[in-house]
Amino acid sequence: MSRSGKQTAKNIKLLTIGDSAVGKTCLISQFARDSFNPNFITTIGIDYKIKEVDIDGSKYKLLIWDTAGQERFRTITTSYFRGCQGILLVYDITVKKTFDNVSNWMDQIIQVNDGQHVCKILIGNKCDMVAERKVTEAEGKKLAEEYKIPFMETSAKDNINVQEAFLHITKDVVSGLPSENGGGSGSDRGGNKADLSKGSKKDKKKGCC
Numbered sequence: 597m598s599r600s601g602k603q604t605a606k607n608i609k610l611l612t613i614g615d616s617a618v619g620k621t622c623l624i625s626q627f628a629r630d631s632f633n634p635n636f637i638t639t640i641g642i643d644y645k646i647k648e649v650d651i652d653g654s655k656y657k658l659l660i661w662d663t664a665g666q667e668r669f670r671t672i673t674t675s676y677f678r679g680c681q682g683i684l685l686v687y688d689i690t691v692k693k694t695f696d697n698v699s700n701w702m703d704q705i706i707q708v709n710d711g712q713h714v715c716k717i718l719i720g721n722k723c724d725m726v727a728e729r730k731v732t733e734a735e736g737k738k739l740a741e742e743y744k745i746p747f748m749e750t751s752a753k754d755n756i757n758v759q760e761a762f763l764h765i766t767k768d769v770v771s772g773l774p775s776e777n778g779g780g781s782g783s784d785r786g787g788n789k790a791d792l793s794k795g796s797k798k799d800k801k802k803g804c805c
């Protein structure tokens with residue numbers, strides 16, 4: 597609460613990662629600006645957008661970092677992994693390689709965060725492109741289950757599940773924030789609760805969930 601009695605929003609840092617052209621920028625634009633750009637303008641390094649949301653009557657200011665998927669920006673982009681509270685890991689359901697690369701992105705998260713726990717959600721984007729689909733919804737779901745993280749298929753173009761995905765990860769982060777009385781709220785939203793990031797025993801649970 598501010599001195600004027602107005603509720604001040606708490607800041608939450610989110611990050612989108614995934615291969616180039618999977619639709620990270622479009623997802624953020626759809627969520628934060630209600631807009632979709634059909635032209636591909638690759639992100640140079642890093643960008644961000646801000647959006648305020650209301651979760652259970654409390655205001656949160658989301659700072660959403662949009663990382664470049666291209667390999668040449670990897671040193672810059674991975675430096676933003678540290679300190680973020682929620683990660684949307686995105687692949688393109690029409691490009692199998694982007695799905696196969698999810699494990700590499702997971703490894704990088706673990707490596708950069710030195711095993712510290714961070715909330716994550718797996719996103720299969722471009723679900724409007726039914727005819728070009730190369731990764732089934734069941735495959736996406738199975739992989740997310742292996743990592744014990746939530747999963748959603750989205751379309752930034754047709755605005756399918758976009759709000760839901762960002763709100764889901766935000767709620768997961770919020771449920772792990774210290775409450776006004778101290779300590780996390782302890783709510784169990786599943787998925788991120790026992791995140792043991794496949795293949796790693798280093799995941800020290802901290803912060804959310």
Ligand code: GTP
Nearest residue numbers: 616617618619620621622634639665722751752753
């Ligand atoms: P980098 O900045 O290089 O990492 O790429 P990105 O992941 O941010 O991809 P971007 O959002 O720029 O989208 C790449 C292309 O995919 C653009 O031409 C978008 O219009 C298109 N696109 C993004 N999301 C969707 C979607 O949900 N459906 C369809 N059909 N096209 C999409």
